[in-house]
Amino acid sequence: MIWNSAGEFWAMGGYGLYVWGSFGVTFLLMGGEVILAGRRHRQICESLQMQAMTRDAVQDSAQDWQA
Amino acid sequence: MLSVNDLSCHRGERRLFSGVGFQLKAGTCLYLEGDNGVGKTSLLRQVSGLLPVSVGQISWCGKPIADNEFFRKQLIYLGHNLAMKDDLSAMENLQIDAAIAGQAVDPDKVLSALKSLGLKGREHLPIRVLSQGQKRRAALARLLTRQASLWILDEPVVALDVPAQAAVGRVLKAHLEKGGMVLFTSHQPLPMAIPSASITSYRLQG
Amino acid sequence: MTPHSNVLFRFAAPQAFYGLAGRLWPWVAALATVFGVWGLWTGMFVAPIDFQQGQAYRIIFVHVPASWMSMIIYLAMAFWAVLGLTFNTRLSGMMNRALAPTGAMFAFLSLWTGALWGKPMWGAWWVWDARLTSELILFFLYLGFMGLTASIDDPRRSDKAGGLLALVGAINVPIIYFSVRWWNTLHQGASVTVTQGSSMAQTMLWAMLLMALSFWLYAIAIALYRIRTLILEREKHTQWVNAELRPEGAS
Amino acid sequence: MNPFIAVVRRDVSLALRRKNEVMTSVFFFVVVAALFPLGIGPEMNTLRLIGPGVLWVGALLASMLSLGRMFAGDHDDGTLEQMVLSSASLPSLVGAKILAHWLLSGLPLVVLSPVLALQFDLNLQAIEVLMATLLLGTPLLSLIGAVGAALTLGVRGADVLLSLLVLPLYVPALVFGAGAVQAQTAGLGASAHLSILAAMLLMAAVFSPWACASALRIALE
16 A cells, blocks of 8 residues: 555545546546436337337227227 | 339437338339338438448449449439539539539530529529529539439439429420439429329338 | 357347346446445555545546546547448447447546646646646537437437437547647647656555546446437337336236 | 530529529638638738638638538439439539539639638738639549538538538648748748649549449438
């Protein structure tokens, strides 16, 4: 281990702002991308399921009406 | 000879038509019928080579029409857009039209073509000042100024008055008598001049 | 046709690829996490301080892999574009759409971390260095690709136009890089040349390579994930998509 | 009539009937070149330094102004369909359109540039090199810009998109164009820059019409 204390680790020899600014934004963006991709996938799945259900319902009602 | 086999067309996610097939022999005319939105224009664009074909075959004299320079030489396509520049006269437009198609045309031939479609005296006016019907007549005059055996016409007589429709009918008849082929759509009644023996109609269904 | 290419063409069908991508992405994502944690541990806790740059050099553990990925992803897009334009495969266009946002993100990260590294090292947030300038232009190329594909509604047209643009861009990227370098050497006085620690300690190199591997796997995982969404969207009228979604829904 | 020459003649005569299109890019070029000294100050040494860059950026933006209309007119009235269906090769017809674009919005800038260069106190050799770079560079800009114009044809928000697509690709032309004049004033000689510009022009002349033709076919689908 090259660090003596947690404070020293966070300070990064006086370059804390730059180092953590880089790492922070990197992982923020990557995390954000993952969340956005996941949300988009769920949205698509839900809207497609909704469409399938309305289609079924329309077919059912059409059959009822014919009967 | 043009032959279309098992053709289908998708626009976006929608399927317009499928399993379309017909043949067009020398001296015959195919009248494409169908309701609005059934895909008549798309079919004509596919047959002329503007839209790519993913399912089915279209061939000209036994060869596929894609990248077929010989086919393009033999084709005139006239769609909804007339390909006429508003700022140029009918005369200039038709000369440039022939040049773009890769053909030379004699000025006298252009004048007589315009005359036979009733545009005598308006040859040198800018297209801008002509009426809708006159613009279409000028655009149809390219059928006479260019040499081609296959004419694909999308609603050729729309906006035309009765004498002009008759003139177009005569032009089509003369073309068929010379062994030409015509593929067209129309919501108007058919031009009378065409002998019914040379017309087949094909109903396009979705 | 050889059996090998048969397999390739089978998975080039969206339906088959949907299943394949669904099985692959969790593993790739897990591997990316493992290498990421390992790389971060090596980079932050094992690698020693750099004599010239102090602790600030640790930024290269994200800066360099992000720059590499931004270029590799553009190359990958050009590859898919060639494939798509020659064989007319539907998957290539979707692949490019799935890759572009990640590439743009990496290009942006490369610029951001480059600025944060440059400030303490050169005393300026931005220098007109050849590499930074080319990276900026690469970022614009990504934005252009995304803008073009997003503004064409018909998916097939959009794929083809995007593929052509990616190809034109890929031909231009080396020319742009070369021209910016030439320009940069002509104006020596105005800029500082970047040296990326020529005598790099072994552990530093390891940390950087581990991070690069992790970013690479991350890009693959997110692209696989995103392409599944795109396939569902594009194929929503087909039988198999309905069957795929049915078990959770009604009837 | 040869299709190539016919298309060039048609585009030029159409533009000359509506002079405002040609005048727009010329006027833009002149005004931009006049605005820079007003923004920076009349210090002659500074102006001499920034002159080549300003004139090149001005020429680049001026020739980009008319890119959006390059294929739009032919697309709207159906002439583009006739070009695609012509038995003449589409890349050569597109090449004719690009040549016409250069004649209308590139060549006037080359002719005007010496006058504007005087405002920046460039010497005679520098002006000669500037004209040579613009002569090689403006057709390059038209060739590259045409690909962007063809790709954004009939697309939502085409204007903004066009500049986003095209400007990054203009970078090499700008670097070597403005760089040549600076190298000349620094006494290094501009021949290397000029040969690279010429090489890029040749390469673009081969690839750009082909890429445009593919993009136009896509746009008509």
